[in-house]
Amino acid sequence: MAALRYAGLDDTDSEDELPPGWEQRTTKDGWVYYANHTEEKTQWEHPKTGKRKRIAGDLPYGWEQETDENGQVFFVDHINKRTTYLDPRLAFTVDDNPTKPTSRQRYDSSTTAMEILQGRDFTGQVVVVTGANSGIGFETAKSFALHGAHVILACRNMTRANEAVSRILGEWHKAKVEAMTLDLALLRSVQHFAQAFKAKNVSLHVLVCNAGAFALPWSLTKDGLETTFQVNHLGHFYLVQLLQDVLCRSAPARVVVVSSESHRFTDINDSSGKPDFSRLSPSKNDYWAMLAYNRSKLCNILFSNELHRRLSPRGVTSNAVHPGNMLYSSIHRNWWVYTLLFTLARPFTKSMCLLLT
Numbered sequence: 274m275a276a277l278r279y280a281g282l283d284d285t286d287s288e289d290e291l292p293p294g295w296e297q298r299t300t301k302d303g304w305v306y307y308a309n310h311t312e313e314k315t316q317w318e319h320p321k322t323g324k325r326k327r328i329a330g331d332l333p334y335g336w337e338q339e340t341d342e343n344g345q346v347f348f349v350d351h352i353n354k355r356t357t358y359l360d361p362r363l364a365f366t367v368d369d370n371p372t373k374p375t376s377r378q379r380y381d382s383s384t385t386a387m388e389i390l391q392g393r394d395f396t397g398q399v400v401v402v403t404g405a406n407s408g409i410g411f412e413t414a415k416s417f418a419l420h421g422a423h424v425i426l427a428c429r430n431m432t433r434a435n436e437a438v439s440r441i442l443g444e445w446h447k448a449k450v451e452a453m454t455l456d457l458a459l460l461r462s463v464q465h466f467a468q469a470f471k472a473k474n475v476s477l478h479v480l481v482c483n484a485g486a487f488a489l490p491w492s493l494t495k496d497g498l499e500t501t502f503q504v505n506h507l508g509h510f511y512l513v514q515l516l517q518d519v520l521c522r523s524a525p526a527r528v529v530v531v532s533s534e535s536h537r538f539t540d541i542n543d544s545s546g547k548p549d550f551s552r553l554s555p556s557k558n559d560y561w562a563m564l565a566y567n568r569s570k571l572c573n574i575l576f577s578n579e580l581h582r583r584l585s586p587r588g589v590t591s592n593a594v595h596p597g598n599m600l601y602s603s604i605h606r607n608w609w610v611y612t613l614l615f616t617l618a619r620p621f622t623k624s625m626c627l628l629l630t
């Protein structure tokens with residue numbers, strides 16, 4: 274445990290002493306893993322105790338975590354002007370899940386996207402995430418990319434998309450990640466995206482329909498539809514339709530539609546209980562931004578359920594997901610009142626890297 278002494282910390286847990294040839298390391302998000310130099314293998318379980326561990330607490334004062342050009346995490350002690358690849362908190366690890374989780378509750382509200390994918394290898398899998406330059410989409414894209422997937426960030430603004438690509442590459446320079454243009458408010462752009470994607474001649478294993486707009490003032494898209502409806506639902510509906518053949522060829526494949534709990538607070542039926550499709554793309558007089566958002570999210574769920582019914586026999590599943598309430602992303606940006614509400618709620622809601630399964 275020379276390294277711990279080097280880090281200025283004593284070994285506090287002799288039961289954890291590693292057999293010769295083993296070394297303890299940490300991932301960027303705080304998981305401990307073990308490398309065997311003789312057999313050139315790594316594993317999450319301690320070779321003697323079989324326990325999984327993670328780092329507890331913040332870095333000591335004056336320490337900073339950085340990443341080298343090979344994507345490996347290292348630690349700088351600014352006070353003593355030293356650098357080490359060993360996390361100084363390794364002496365204070367805690368057991369991961371000392372009680373065996375039940376299958377119903379493997380994850381909870383503090384589970385990170387990285388934890389959900391922990392131990393999964395997505396090498397060879399192609400993932401498309403819409404609206405991946407920020408918020409939930411960015412964290413989703415990053416987590417897939419850091420677990421080996423070839424990730425395509427489908428975004429309307431290429432400057433923001435390329436910045437997001439750079440941020441992921443900054444975390445791991447070997448990540449296979451690229452940006453492509455997709456503006457869901459323009460059906461022609463959806464068509465172009467599908468054509469450009471097909472021209473790559475790759476499979477499509479996961480399509481995450483994540484992009485969304487909230488609290489927009491009323492406007493029509495160039496296609497003549499209310500913008501929230503087109504961006505949140507119709508654009509994705511069209512995208513899936515255009516990529517359906519690739520998804521089926523790539524089976525097992527899956528579509529994930531990011532919806533919202535708020536779908537419950539609306540209806541698309543009229544007073545006689547029949548679907549009123551004019552409610553989906555209302556005129557300016559009948560428009561209320563919150564209601565338009567809720568309806569688009571209801572459409573997300575109806576769409577996902579029907580897609581699953583139709584495509585699951587062909588190996589393509591579809592699930593709609595509620596990511597959590599009032600996550601502090603940029604979704605609130607269109608009205609200062611929502612910015613204020615999201616800011617007030619921020620200490621009590623999930624941070625962006627915490628996602629539901």
Ligand SMILES: NC(=O)c1ccc[n+]([C@@H]2O[C@H](COP(=O)([O-])OP(=O)(O)OC[C@H]3O[C@@H](n4cnc5c(N)ncnc54)[C@H](OP(=O)(O)O)[C@@H]3O)[C@@H](O)[C@H]2O)c1
Pocket residue numbers: 403404405406407408409410427428429430433455456457458459483484485486487504531532533534595596597598599600601602603604605
């Ligand atoms: N945050 C929450 O509390 C919450 C709760 C329930 C559900 N959700 C859902 O989660 C999803 C992600 O939202 P978020 O919270 O991560 O918000 P966000 O940070 O604002 O992300 C939304 C993404 O959608 C993109 N987008 C908007 N209009 C687009 C268009 N016309 N074409 C293509 N992309 C477009 C945005 O791109 P630009 O950066 O270029 O605008 C951005 O990348 C949404 O579907 C939202 O409804 C969020």
